[in-house]
Amino acid sequence: MNSVVYMDNNATTRVDPEVLQEMMPYLSDYYGNPSSMHTFGGQVGSKIRKARQQVAALLGCEPDEIIFTSCGTESDNAAILGTLSIVPHKRTVITTRVEHPAVLSPCRNLEQHGYRIIELGVDKHGCLNLAELESAINDDTAIVSVMYANNETGVIFPIEKIASICKAKGVTFHTDAVQAVGKIPLNLKTSAIDMLSLSGHKLHAPKGIGVLYVRRGTRLSPYLLGGHQENNRRGGTENVPGIVALGKACEIALHHLDEENTRVKALRDKLESKILATCPDCMVNGDSENRLPNTLNISFEYIEGESILMMLDRFGICASSGSACTSGSLEPSHVLRAMGVPFTAAHGSIRFSLSRYNTEQEVDYVAEKLPPIINRLRELSPFVARK
């Protein structure tokens, strides 16, 4: 077994060796500019076209609906800000309280500039109320942005229903699908989604490459002014190795979609049931029915998440936590708080997020190492004795 047991794949993923192999020549031999007139550059241009097709195949869309960006955050910002500048008279943005900061921060910044931001709440399972969403939309609504799946809990929102509601009301709909792409099947051809963000490093491509899907006919203002790249919407010479890598990663992800929802899901479920069986006073956060196949968010009462992570780290186990201490802020995860998870449980939350590289042996290893850690920390805690 590896010295590192990596179960933090919602943070970032290992680059697939085939992906690395595919991109390497574009860091060395094929350094031409895809916009050049000569064959040397032109061959790079055709490789980018191929990558665009590979991404489109995974999403079920047309290649010309793909804009390559530098990351998921750029895609989210571009979608929201680029839509607002098309409809300057509309001043309301609707989103949710559990979005990633890549959506929440620009929205809160817009609020400083006079926009009205409606952040929809979620119930204790992390689910949205669609009737509330529908009634929030009015003539002033410029865009609705709701994430496909939550990065912390893995809860999947009913995005197709939301997209249809928005379409019926004539409002642009964007979804941050950074955690969903490659883990669950998507087909944008039969969907009403107008815009979708994805990030390469969450699906075994390297960091520094992302995509914004923009449906044909959806208006988006160009946001990086410069050259004619990406159909004049995002200037700047292309990140060729990143784009080539992302294309390959999408092609591979398409082949592994079934595995994510069978083998990886089974590993996650095994980890979950083993922990629940061996550790008292713990609970799973988020709707377990509508959940990404790889994500497990679990709270341990009376102890604090950073301590658990530091103990796991000594065994080479990588996970993350929604506790306040891990972020350097003093309040626990905004997602868990929005769900009404008690502070007592939010401080002790741990997220395990698996990938196709995880093995059954690793799951057994984590399930073996975790209970003594929980017991040890509870021995130190003043609350166990008091309860």
Add this chain to the structure above:
Amino acid sequence: MWDYTDKVMDHFTNPRNVGKIEDYDGIGEVGSLACGDALTLTFKLDKSGRIADAKFQTFGCASAIASSSVLTEIIKGMTLDEAEKVTNQQIADKLGGLPEQKMHCSVMGQEALEAAIAYYRNKGKTSAHKEGRVVCTCFGVTDVEIRRVILENDLTTVEQVTNFCKAGGGCGGCHGEIEHILQDVQGKKNNQQSPVPAARHKKLSNIQKIQLIQETIREQIRPVIRSHGGDLELVDVEGSKVIVALRGMCASCKMSEVTMKDLVQAKLREFVAEDLIVEEEKDTAQA
């Protein structure tokens, strides 16, 4: 990832003196589950009045556990007069330093020690109410506690105050007040960032008043309400009457009347005009 010293990791992975002394002479309980860290410290004195034994139980991160553990080592063998003089800086130094954002862990140790000594001296009576006035409602930190960390650690910014005692680390609604205390303690009266707008004492035009009300809602009121799962909207301003609507979890909250008077009206009076009256509009709140 935190840059913890080897000493911190040693005390975290092999904590000394874990537990609770059953026939303790002194006990100090500080922090809470909600705050994210808590410490129970107990000690037993020998015949000469020195601390013969000390034990701790801690809920918290690695640095909170390490701070508690090292504290028990520091105070063993001390008289109470000596122990009383232990500062949070001594705790941090003994650990080879703590990350700036984790200094509050050492302060928690010092506070528990103080509480335990006070318990012994008051013959088992814990003083029920905290000294001073609560400034940070999210973490229940008083002005007395804030003044003390500023003085003892020579702090100059709100961010530092948050790192040392958590005050201001939640909704951020008390940042202005912490700034005031900082200026007061450090004797800096010339600070340019006065949180009270200069326009306050002038006669405001209607537009200026509405803008100031919106700004106050945005910067002073909304962060507090958001941290409770709600939101607040300005509906209308008619003369000195400000009509607002509560949204989200606050709309159905039984405490909403208190929120209106103690928070919304108080802040608007402080920052905009003394004669403002706040009314809640309920009709359109739930569509």
